[in-house]
Amino acid sequence: IKTQPDIKQYYWIA
C-alpha cells in the first residue's frame, strides 16, 4: 500500500 506524504516534509519553513 502506498501512502501520500505531506508536502511540508520536503521543504523548510521560510
Added chain:
Amino acid sequence: MFEARLMNATILKKILDAVKDLLNEGTFDCSDSGIQLQAMDNSHVSLVSLTLRSDSFDKFRCDRNLSMGMNLGTMAKILKCANNDDTVTIKAQDNADTVTFMFESQNHEKVSDYEMKLMNLDQEHLGIPDTDYSCVVRMPSMEFARICRDLAQFSESMVICCTKEGVKFSASGDLGSANVKLAQTSNVDKEEEAVIIEMQEPVTLTFACRYLNAFTKATPLCNQVQLSMSADVPLVVEYRISDLGHIRYYLAPKIEE
C-alpha cells in the same frame, strides 16, 4: 500605494481557474519585482507557487512590500464580472484592509470597480531548494490533461516512468489497466506539439491522479507543460504564463508504507 494593470482580464481569469480548485484562500505578496502567491492545498499534499513579474504588467507600482490575503472564491466571483477584453487594475493603499479591482471596457465607456475585504492569513511559506531533476519532460499541456483525465478512470494513482526514449503513464485498478506511451519527438516542426525529454537518470514515480487533474486546470494558460522529476522528491508541474511569469505545482510521490 499598490497598483497593477493588465490590458486583458482573460489571463487573470485563467490564473484563478488554475488555483481555485486547490486553494480557498491565499496571500499575494507584492513587491517591486512583482506578485507572488505560495500556498498549500487544505490537506497539505500539494503546493502552488505563482509568480507574476512586474515588468510584464502594463502598469506596475508598488511603493512598499504588501501582503494581501484574499479569498480566492470571492476573487473569482469578482473576475467573472469582467469581460475578457476589459483592462483590469488591482489597487490597494499601504496598510489597507481592502483591495479594489477596476475593470474598464475597451472603448472606455464602462468602468466598474469591486472592493474586496482582505484577510489576515497565517500561512506558512515554504523554502524550496534549487534542484537538478533526473528527468524533465516538456509536452503539450492538452495531452497531459487528457492523459490525467483518462487514466484517473482506472486508479487513484498514476505511475510516470521516464526514460530517454519516452515517457509512460500507467494506471491499474479493479476495472483494468491503462498505459499511455509518448515517444520523444524526433522532428520538432511545431514546438508547442513536441515531447522533449532531458534525462540524467530514468525515474519511475507514483502520483495521486486527483492532484494531477487539479493541476491541469492551468492548461488554458500555456500550450506546453513541464514535468520535473527525481526519485523521492516532489514532482514539479510548471505552466508558463506567456511573458508574465509561471505557475508551479508541487506534489510528492506516493511512498510504500
